[in-house]
Amino acid sequence: MTIDPNNSPLTTEQADTLNRLLETLEPRQFDWLAGFIAGWQASLHGGLATEPESTSTTRLPSLTVLYGSQTGNAEALAESLGHRASARGITAKVVDMADYKPRQLKNEAYVALLTSTHGEGEPPDNALDLHEFLHGRKAPSLAHLKYAVLGLGDTSYEHFSQTGKEFDAVLAKLGGSRLVERVDCDVDYDDAAEAWFGSLLETLQSEAGAAGLPTSSGNPAYGALASGGHDRRHPFPAPVLDNLVLNGRGSGKETRHIEISLEGSGLSYQPGDALGVYPQNDPRLVAAIIERLGQDSDAAVKAGDIDTTLAGALQHHREITLLTRPVVERWAELSGSDTLQALVEDHAKLSAWMESRDLFDLIEEAPVTELDADTLVKTLRKLPARLYSIASSQAAVDEEVHLTVAAVRYEAHGRRREGVASTWLADRLAEDDSVPVYIEHNKHFRLPEDDETALIMIGPGTGIAPFRAFMQEREEREADGANWLFFGEQHFHTDFLYQSEWLAWRRQGLIDRIDVAFSRDQEEKIYVQQRLRENAAELWHWLEKGAHIYVCGDAERMAPDVHEALLDIIVEAGGKRREDATEYLRELARQKRYQRDIY
Template structure:
């Protein structure tokens, strides 16, 4: 914010001079200056600095910069927790999205925390791409004197587990930085490991900077209390209000619209956020696993500080549908099977074998005689929550949250398979039951603050969910910005999700364009990327008018194909070569005008 005579007690000339000075200062210089001015003021009036002013430089606590790169919000959530706990311990903490950080400042930092998720097959999340590229490029500064820690978030079912965090850790060391604590690589069940890493980081900073100095400003730095007692560690049991099939008769798809009550939860959300759901495994699969191992389903097993029957543990608390490398390695050790051990040692072959298989496949392929129930549950990771883009605006539905979920069913390796959460919600959830949920905020996928800004929403299939929330929100706000929806599915008559709502909004003038692509309604398959190219001239015109582009849905095929189509639009309509068009999109992303929620 620029200083003026209206927002400060300064004269025009004083405000101008101070604005010019502040423009040229780095973050650590501003911190020093604030302490110096507080001390100078105290010396002038002959008394301690006023309450709420910054402490003098000589008594200032250590300063920590927390940088996060997050695709779904998990890394951001841990980063904010680290920042809050640091402040409570008298450590100045600045929590910054990597997309908003100027990486040339790194060389001036004292303590740095890097929290990064890994997206897709070892790639950094969208918000961390520029920071990752800069740090691995020739312009990266030397970091001697910088002390750092890395928390990597990932999924052991992917081949390149936590690769982005590993990249940052290795590169910081190459540039001369000193690790404060060992890097921690977190699986989908990351809470305990993340909390231990946060404690290790803060303890190391206090040791380096001096515990007494760190405690000096603890009371003044305490963070605000949470608004709701319900979160990822303590989900809210949300009653089911409605569970409807959106597809018409004869569709190859089964897409559900599910409405849950948040009454008395205190949970709030905004368009673009996700709802986390703790699901249940299919009891038939649980029974097959227990039967194949010859175990007693009622046997009690330990689950950390609690216990449950084996059947309850496998249905509610342990992952049994996805195989991971750590599980395979432990299984090989218990089985002593030479063939399995050879497979585990072959990275590519193991990855290929695990694809599409579950715990029952592993048991049938390499049974372990006498495997105990406690040993089994100890080898399995916790059943992680599933995240779904919220399909409603709280301004419109108040104490409800809506989801759009496709039931996943497929055949693999000679057996029928199903998605854990999607089939639980579709097949086995009664309307009088509750669903354990929490809100997962997504600051990287949100409506523009400017209600007059045009938006282009690209969401095939269930990717349309957040755009239902976007349009509901804009309707409630009375926003005047133009709205354009791109939607795709298999068939117009059976798969046009929320068709009546979209058409009603178009009749009202709230939506200006609806561009649809139904791939199986004609001999040649047509997808949303084809419609993007068909509308290149007008899309370019909207971009020139300041439009924001949003993409939601499949990360493996749809998102790259849409990105290619947008590059083609910019190249052709903007008279740019491919590299220039790619950089144009990158610039839009940096300006938060090209946002993606892909999975």
């Protein structure tokens, strides 16, 4: 920003002089200069400040809040932190890492960095450039910088909160100093984030000697609620309207189309958003665990702030089908098991052992002879919501939301296993039963504003869900942009999800191309990435004409394979070197033309 003499009381010469000075100042010099001017102005009035008596003459530091977010959680927390800071008189600027110029860090004095971790310890897509810059040779000295890091993650993953840890370490390596210690949050992050907010803002106030300024913002950690509103802390009990099996007879898959009413909730969503669903554990597994431990299912316990029974806590409030490192570590202490302790001390072996095991397996491996119900509940982490990509456009279905859910069932370690939310939705919900839900907004998976923009949609399996929403929305908007779908599943005759809808859109001309890969319909398995390579020249033509690419589905195998296929296409059809292809795809991501909703 520069001073325009035409819009200020300064002469041209004064404006030019001041502009040249401002270009050379560092953030702390700005703060000092502002304080000096305030003091000098006060001296002109006999030492009296020109502000009202209730206003402090202490100038608080400016805070830049950067967020790296794949699904929207870190973004929502960053925005809440910005509101909290402003309520305390701290100037706060909240910035998406994708929109932040990394070199600007050398001009920052105070930075709060909030980030999730994606996939196998990778930064979220919008954090890649900043992460890469800080770990590269061009990273500047940040000896002037004071910073704080909040990491979001999931302790069931091996590389828990890895990106937050890496940002914290590299900022310190470059000379930055921590305002507060990094906090790594599990999936139930509200309380930990709340405490981190408080510590950070108090530290910022003390930096300026700002005792006596406001200390309460009145905003919850996850954003403010309007009257009667619903969010992840206050879900809406939504009635189930319909629950249909999408697969044909004889399929090895069970994929459900579930329609849920949002009438009276005030909730709204856009194509690309997700629905958060709070599930229930299988009462049969709950009963088996209680019986194995010799506990009383009706024993009174507290699950956080909730008074309930042991059975109620295990069914509704605690994770029992998924083991995490903190739970196993605590169980090793409670049981005194040498075998379990040896596993805890070997990270790789513990990760392998926990795979597909649950609380019942843990009890079988290391029985605890003396365990009260409250200790059991406190040992387990909260049962988190499950996120599902929304398969409908609100413009088309009004006060409804549709989901595409694959029921997870498999055998492991001699027992049948089931997905918590998917089998609850598939097996134990009847019409008019209620599901606690909220909307998880995802601005990183959005249709382009220009309805003439072409879309390339890659969504095998339940990854088809958001693209059904995209097409419903484009149909309602009478969008002219071309649409190309890549879909994959096992068998054409039984697993082509929403086949009649896609073919109807094809006949209407809404869909220009559909390329499918049914892996089990021939001897050699075929997947969507092979279909992409087969259409390399045409895909490159669409990209060069401005098409947007969307990928939805499995993060472990499908998404990396599709990414590699896209790189190969850019090299082969675009005639680029590998490193140039990587930068080309990265630039598409910066322009919001390459977006992924992967899990």
